[in-house]
Amino acid sequence: MVIVGGIHGNEPAGVIAVQRVLHELRQRRVAVSGRLLGLAGNLRALSQNVRYMTRDLNRRWFPDHLARLRDTPHAEESSEDIEQRELLNIFDRLDETFDHPLVVMDLHSFSAEGPPFSVVADTLRNRPIAYELRVPIIFGLEEAVEGTLLGYLADRGHIAVGFEAGQHDDPRTVENNVAAIWIALVSAGLVARADVPEIARFEARLAQAAAGLPRAVEIVYRHPITPEDEFRMDPGFYNFQGIGRGQRLAIDRSGDVDSPSAGRILMPLYQGLGEDGFFVARDLGPAQLQLSATLRKLKIDGLLGYLPGVDVEADQADGGDEIRIGRVGSQVVVGGVVKQVLRMFGYRKDVGGGDDLVVARRRQVQSSRRGRGGVAGDAVTDGGDSE
Numbered sequence: 001m002v003i004v005g006g007i008h009g010n011e012p013a014g015v016i017a018v019q020r021v022l023h024e025l026r027q028r029r030v031a032v033s034g035r036l037l038g039l040a041g042n043l044r045a046l047s048q049n050v051r052y053m054t055r056d057l058n059r060r061w062f063p064d065h066l067a068r069l070r071d072t073p074h075a076e077e078s079s080e081d082i083e084q085r086e087l088l089n090i091f092d093r094l095d096e097t098f099d100h101p102l103v104v105m106d107l108h109s110f111s112a113e114g115p116p117f118s119v120v121a122d123t124l125r126n127r128p129i130a131y132e133l134r135v136p137i138i139f140g141l142e143e144a145v146e147g148t149l150l151g152y153l154a155d156r157g158h159i160a161v162g163f164e165a166g167q168h169d170d171p172r173t174v175e176n177n178v179a180a181i182w183i184a185l186v187s188a189g190l191v192a193r194a195d196v197p198e199i200a201r202f203e204a205r206l207a208q209a210a211a212g213l214p215r216a217v218e219i220v221y222r223h224p225i226t227p228e229d230e231f232r233m234d235p236g237f238y239n240f241q242g243i244g245r246g247q248r249l250a251i252d253r254s255g256d257v258d259s260p261s262a263g264r265i266l267m268p269l270y271q272g273l274g275e276d277g278f279f280v281a282r283d284l285g286p287a288q289l290q291l292s293a294t295l296r297k298l299k300i301d302g303l304l305g306y307l308p309g310v311d312v313e314a315d316q317a318d319g320g321d322e323i324r325i326g327r328v329g330s331q332v333v334v335g336g337v338v339k340q341v342l343r344m345f346g347y348r349k350d351v352g353g354g355d356d357l358v359v360a361r362r363r364q365v366q367s368s369r370r371g372r373g374g375v376a377g378d379a380v381t382d383g384g385d386s387e
């Protein structure tokens with residue numbers, strides 16, 4: 001299990017929490033079954049308490065960029081290129097060393113006020129740990145942002161959970177992170193539940209922080225913006241707030257921006273890029289989650305090609321599957337029910353496709369690991385059960 005904090009340098013709460021849990025594990029001599037690695041993400045940005053120095057470190061986890069980082073170790077480059085190569089080297093080494101998937105937790109915080117939540121790529125294997133955290137899981141958000149560390153790791157077949165713990169400098173954010181790490185350690189089987197006397201308190205803490213919210217939501221609408229739109233959100237909205245269809249949410253140069261559907265509003269978490277105005281999510285009940293899990297286990301995916309206008313293309317090039325929805329059929333059917341069905345199977349990412357709509361999902365089955373026999377060396381420090 002790998003826990004990453006501070007991939008954004010103005011989010012130190014994750015790093016503080018990782019250090020605290022590692023310290024507690026040692027001091028209390030808790031038995032750890034397996035290996036635990038804590039990583040501080042953007043060291044240079046953390047030292048300045050800024051989100052990043054030159055560019056966002058949680059972007060550009062694309063195969064071509066990573067290949068360049070691997071191949072040109074001494075090229076002239078940005079601070080984040082150096083940071084990214086350091087992280088990449090560690091994950092490469094872990095990949096070579098272990099032939100089973102890693103469990104990776106990526107800790108973040110946000111600037112606005114709001115409840116904690118988790119973000120996962122929608123693969124079945126990502127769900128159990130996220131569900132144990134007792135805060136809302138947002139499906140479809142990870143897929144909406146390109147080049148994140150989590151997306152890269154999910155594509156490599158790892159279990160990857162993002163945790164957004166609270167406001168950057170709120171002391172509760174560290175506490176939420178600490179609770180989430182312990183819960184994940186127990187859930188992943190590294191630590192016995194009986195060895196964490198506070199576990200019930202941790203669970204109650206996160207459940208309380210997310211009181212009144214659904215356990216899972218899925219993004220059904222993304223409002224993309226450009227600087228030319230002069231998009232301005234109306235004040236007073238907060239994450240997970242219920243909104244009605246047609247409700248005015250913002251204004252831009254062409255006038256009112258209304259919500260296309262009822263649901264919950266989610267404001268952009270990844271400020272600084274300015275590509276997303278807002279998202280609309282809808283609640284997913286336990287029954288819906290169970291249904292989509294069951295259908296996937298039954299491998300009914302194979303029948304998706306029988307849906308009207310749907311053409312299944314297994315494109316494994318970047319580690320995911322893609323489905324092409326022809327615009328031959330009725331727009332209403334293709335845009336509505338079919339997309340809803342596809343989302344149940346994890347197809348949440350709109351990758352464009354000219355005249356057709358192409359949706360993609362993260363790889364659902366474990367990838368074959370890239371060979372074995374490597375030694376973790378200093379990436380996973382020997383000499384203790386935990387590091």
Ligand SMILES: [Zn+2]
Pocket residue numbers: 007008011107108109
């Ligand atoms: Zn962040």
